[in-house]
Amino acid sequence: MGVPPTPLRQWGSISRAKRTVSGVRFDRPGDVATVLRVLYLVFNEGYSGDVDLAAEAIRLTRQLATAIDHPEVAGLLALMLLHHARRAARTAPDGSLVPLAEQDRGRWDTKAIAEGVEILQEALARDRLGEFQAQAAIAALHADAPTAEETDWVQIVEWYDELARLTDSPVVRLNRAVAVGEADGPRAGLAALAALDASLPRHTAVAAHLHERDGDLATAARLYAEAARKAPNLAERDHLTRQAARLNTRRCR
Incomplete structure (x- = not known):
């Protein structure tokens, strides 16, 4: 997300989303997909800046869900609720990022999770799978796990x-x-990663994580430092820098 948007830019995003929701026709196949992508972009911007865009995006998606009966609208709403439910646990008191595996699950909003799962189940029952429903299913599996170790990674891969x-x-x-x-071990993950373009955003960070899981701390530390230099925002850069420092400290002991 690069430079956090200013409040003025954020309100502009909200206004554009509102115009999109209120002014679009839903009688052509591409219309719904366009609106959903706009809403999801607004939601994702909501994790930076001073205006709560994420909550506003959820409100607008609820509005859309009352206007049109579409499983992908429900899928997006479920996805937003499931992600938003973890928001309080995503950062530490000092503002640093907390990875999903390390988050305090007691701080997750169980009411939002339950609503998201219910909406998703109803959408999936219609057997018209779309990308937002699939993303929501992955988010639901993370939310359903009592601990990071109990996450159903096999089903997430599917x-x-x-x-x-x-x-x-x-x-x-x-x-x-x-x-x-x-699901299958870090070497299987590295094999899957090797088939992808190394210039992809966050490719280096993923490689660092998998090498750490495989016990190659020297390579992991070097890759974390490299990923930090490529990070798209300050919070991510600081997180990756700390990961590199942590591994270098472990290696020196």
Whole structure:
């Protein structure tokens, strides 16, 4: 997300989303997909800046869900709720990023998770799978795990396979490599990663994580430092720099 948007830019994003939701026609196949992508972009911007864009994006998606009966609208709403439920645990008191595996799950919003899962289940029951439903299914599996160690990574890989089939997205395949590394071991994850373009955003960070899991701390530390230099924002850069320093400290003991 680069430079955090100013409040003025954020309100501009909200206004554009509102115009999109209120002014679009839904009688052509591409219309719904366009609106959903706009709303998801607004939601993702909501994790930076001073205006709560994420909550506003959820409100607008609820509005859209009342206007049109579409499983992908429900899928996006479920996805937003499931991600938003973890928001309080995503950063430490000093503002640093907290990886999903290290988050305090007691701080997750269980009401939002329950609502997201219910909406998703109803959408999936219609057997018209789309990319937002598949993303929401992955988020639901993370939310359902009592601990990081109990995450159903095998099923997450299967959902990434579905998502890759639907989108043919390199970023999806990058995330799938992480899941494969958890389900089948880091070397399997590295093999999946080797098939992808090394210039992909966060490719180096994923490689660092998998090498650390495989016990190659020297390579992991070097890759974390390299990934930090490529990081798209300050919070991510600081997190990756700390990861490199942590491993270098371990190696020196």
